[in-house]
Amino acid sequence: xxxxxxxxxxxxxxxxxxxxxxxxxxxxxxxxxxxxxxxxxxxxxxxxxxxxxxxxxxxxxxxxxxxxxxxxxxxxxxxxxxxxxxxxxxxxxxxxxxxxxxxxxxxxxxxxxxxxxxxxxxxxxxxxxxxxxxxxxxxxxxxxxxxxxxxxxxxxxxxxxxxxxxxxxxxxxxxxxxxxxxxxxxxxxxxxxxxxxxxxxxxxxxxxxxxxxxxxxxxxxxxxxxxxxxxxxxxxxxxxxxxxxxxxxxxxxxxxxxxxxxxxxxxxxxxxxxxxxxxxxxxxxxxxxxxxxx
Amino acid sequence: xxxxxxxxxxxxxxxxxxxxxxxxxxxxxxxxxxxxxxxxxxxxxxxxxxxxxxxxxxxxxxxxxxxxxxxxxxxxxxxxxxxxxxxxxxxxxxxxxxxxxxxxxxxxxxxxxxxxxxxxxxxxxxxxxxxxxxxxxxxxxxxxxxxxxxxxxxxxxxxxxxxxxxxxxxxxxxxxxxxxxxxxxxxxxxxxxxxxxxxxxxxxxxxxxxxxxxxxxxxxxxxxxxxxxxxxxxxxxxxxxxxxxxxxxxxxxxxxxxxxxxxxxxxxxxxxxxxxxxxxxxxxxxxxxxxxxxxxxxxxxxxxxxxxxxxx
Numbered sequence: 001x002x003x004x005x006x007x008x009x010x011x012x013x014x015x016x017x018x019x020x021x022x023x024x025x026x027x028x029x030x031x032x033x034x035x036x037x038x039x040x041x042x043x044x045x046x047x048x049x050x051x052x053x054x055x056x057x058x059x060x061x062x063x064x065x066x067x068x069x070x071x072x073x074x075x076x077x078x079x080x081x082x083x084x085x086x087x088x089x090x091x092x093x094x095x096x097x098x099x100x101x102x103x104x105x106x107x108x109x110x111x112x113x114x115x116x117x118x119x120x121x122x123x124x125x126x127x128x129x130x131x132x133x134x135x136x137x138x139x140x141x142x143x144x145x146x147x148x149x150x151x152x153x154x155x156x157x158x159x160x161x162x163x164x165x166x167x168x169x170x171x172x173x174x175x176x177x178x179x180x181x182x183x184x185x186x187x188x189x190x191x192x193x194x195x196x197x198x199x200x201x202x203x204x205x206x207x208x209x210x211x212x213x214x215x216x217x218x219x220x221x222x223x224x225x226x227x228x229x230x231x232x233x234x235x236x237x238x239x240x241x242x243x244x245x246x247x248x249x250x251x252x253x254x255x256x257x258x259x260x261x262x263x264x265x266x267x268x269x270x271x272x273x274x275x276x277x278x279x280x281x282x283x284x285x286x287x288x289x290x291x292x293x294x
Numbered sequence: 295x296x297x298x299x300x301x302x303x304x305x306x307x308x309x310x311x312x313x314x315x316x317x318x319x320x321x322x323x324x325x326x327x328x329x330x331x332x333x334x335x336x337x338x339x340x341x342x343x344x345x346x347x348x349x350x351x352x353x354x355x356x357x358x359x360x361x362x363x364x365x366x367x368x369x370x371x372x373x374x375x376x377x378x379x380x381x382x383x384x385x386x387x388x389x390x391x392x393x394x395x396x397x398x399x400x401x402x403x404x405x406x407x408x409x410x411x412x413x414x415x416x417x418x419x420x421x422x423x424x425x426x427x428x429x430x431x432x433x434x435x436x437x438x439x440x441x442x443x444x445x446x447x448x449x450x451x452x453x454x455x456x457x458x459x460x461x462x463x464x465x466x467x468x469x470x471x472x473x474x475x476x477x478x479x480x481x482x483x484x485x486x487x488x489x490x491x492x493x494x495x496x497x498x499x500x501x502x503x504x505x506x507x508x509x510x511x512x513x514x515x516x517x518x519x520x521x522x523x524x525x526x527x528x529x530x531x532x533x534x535x536x537x538x539x540x541x542x543x544x545x546x547x548x549x550x551x552x553x554x555x556x557x558x559x560x561x562x563x564x565x566x567x568x569x570x571x572x573x574x575x576x577x578x579x580x581x582x583x584x585x586x587x588x589x590x591x592x593x594x595x596x597x598x599x600x601x602x603x604x605x606x
Contacts (some may be wrong), residue, residue: 128308131305131308131309131311131312132312134305134309134312135309135310135311135312135313135315135316135584136312136316137542138309138313138584138587138588138591139313139316139542139580139583139584139587140541140542140543140545140546140583140587141542141543141546142545142546142547142549142550143545143546143549143564143579143580143583144580146549146564146565146568146576147320147564147576147577147580148320148323149568150567150568150573150576151320151321151323151324151573151576152323153325223435227437230437231437231439231550234437234439234550234553235549235550235553235565235568236569237568250439250440250443253443254443254554257443257446257447257451257458258451261447261451264440264443264444264447265444267440268437268440268443268444271437271440272435272436272437272440275435275436275437276431276432276435279431279434279435280431283431
């Protein structure tokens with residue numbers, strides 16, 4: 001048993017190094033994950049500094065520059081009512097990043113407690129909760145999000161709520177599975193034996209040990225949430241015009257493909273590179289946090 | 295095996311019950327009086343009174359749920375407010391279109407995903423494996439509505455080879471039908487292929503390290519024979535089950551793909567219904583897709599047991 005554990009850890013690892021530090025050290029050694037991080041940071045900085053970076057007001061129309069191809073004045077060209085596409089891409093990043101962050105936070109806030117209780121308590125409660133989770137997972141992700149957004153009304157906030165609710169079951173199921181795998185470990189039994197109250201066992205002894213897989217899932221879920229927000233906006237159920245969002249920009253661009261193809265290129269490229277970076281980072285994080293991989 | 299099958303089938307009952315509760319509950323999310331919301335923009339008092347009576351809105355909630363479920367069991371999913379036709383009829387009309395799109399996409403996904411997964415697993419750790427894995431990540435990250443737009447730009451706008459949108463029934467002209475469907479089916483299949491490749495790669499890697507594969511190699515069988523006849527047959531079993539889970543992605547993707555290519559299928563039906571506030575249609579589509587997903591996963595689970603001799 002002991003040798004099995006020892007062989008899993010690479011020999012050059014310093015003894016007594018905190019696990020999080022080891023994970024970070026492993027992560028920075030992965031070039032693809034680091035490229036992902038760099039691109040994500042770039043997008044976040046651009047979204048935060050949008051008022052300083054954007055060359056034009058993203059809402060300002062200019063009838064003298066309608067559907068102009070990329071040029072020195074407008075690097076990414078202009079749209080059907082003369083708005084600068086680059087400015088709208090920079091500002092539109094806010095909607096995407098916000099949607100990714102807020103909906104995953106919501107999914108975590110709803111899913112993790114449900115999974116903790118379900119896995120720890122077990123029995124009929126667990127059975128019932130899991131059937132409810134099955135039911136939610138049975139409705140295809142985007143169709144449930146569309147239905148929720150439809151009944152709640154189209155807006156960015158409602159799209160984020162819809163995405164958060166549809167992602168909740170994934171976190172509930174993952175958390176429950178992790179709780180089941182650690183709940184009979186010796187350290188949990190020990191915590192119980194010394195008389196810790198139930199909530200303390202769950203929050204102080206079980207929860208910190210199941211954070212790594214949740215972290216990986218949260219990163220990958222952010223990528224999914226960003227695509228979902230863009231999809232809902234593309235269908236007209238997310239960010240409402242004239243406020244820019246990458247999905248709704250593509251929706252408009254679809255009608256001007258022959259006259260202004262650049263309108264369709266940049267927003268899609270922005271979604272693609274952000275989502276790809278999050279997936280690269282998520283995959284790297286999974287490998288870095290897995291003690292069996294090196 | 296009988297116990298497993300009975301248990302598996304019994305598990306569907308509570309899942310279906312919760313699905314019906316969720317979908318019925320959607321209606322309760324509508325702000326204000328549902329009769330007014332359902333009546334649309336006209337707000338005709340006569341229509342509101344009629345809807346109030348028709349949907350038993352004055353009855354208590356559990357009673358309304360029971361009446362709704364009873365209607366659904368009879369195939370009565372309500373009526374479209376906008377088109378004034380039963381939701382069930384509208385759905386059966388659109389089903390063959392989305393069915394064709396989904397089937398073609400699935401075939402394309404299989405044709406790309408399975409060989410790619412096998413190649414990656416057989417060449418584990420090499421440049422080839424890395425390349426296939428990167429391609430899969432690429433496929434998972436590209437929004438399929440954007441891929442659709444890019445393909446239209448290339449094949450319709452630039453090269454003029456394929457029609458950009460529309461749908462021609464195969465009974466009308468099979469050639470035109472295939473020409474209009476090939477791009478949407480590729481767009482939809484691309485996303486599924488990426489997931490399928492990942493499933494296939496990990497299943498194949500697992501099988502390739504088993505004793506019977508080593509035995510087959512030790513017997514001196516040609517490598518291609520070991521891979522196709524011994525390893526692949528076993529690796530396909532988990533892929534069948536995992537692919538059933540992709541059905542949800544297929545339907546979600548179909549909504550967007552149909553929107554990009556203006557194909558009058560299920561996805562277009564639900565999106566149009568959302569904008570027309572045609573809530574009965576929205577509920578109907580959600581209910582149908584959930585039911586189809588549950589049944590497909592049941593079949594996949596049964597197939598898993600039937601295909602796997604160790605579980606029989």
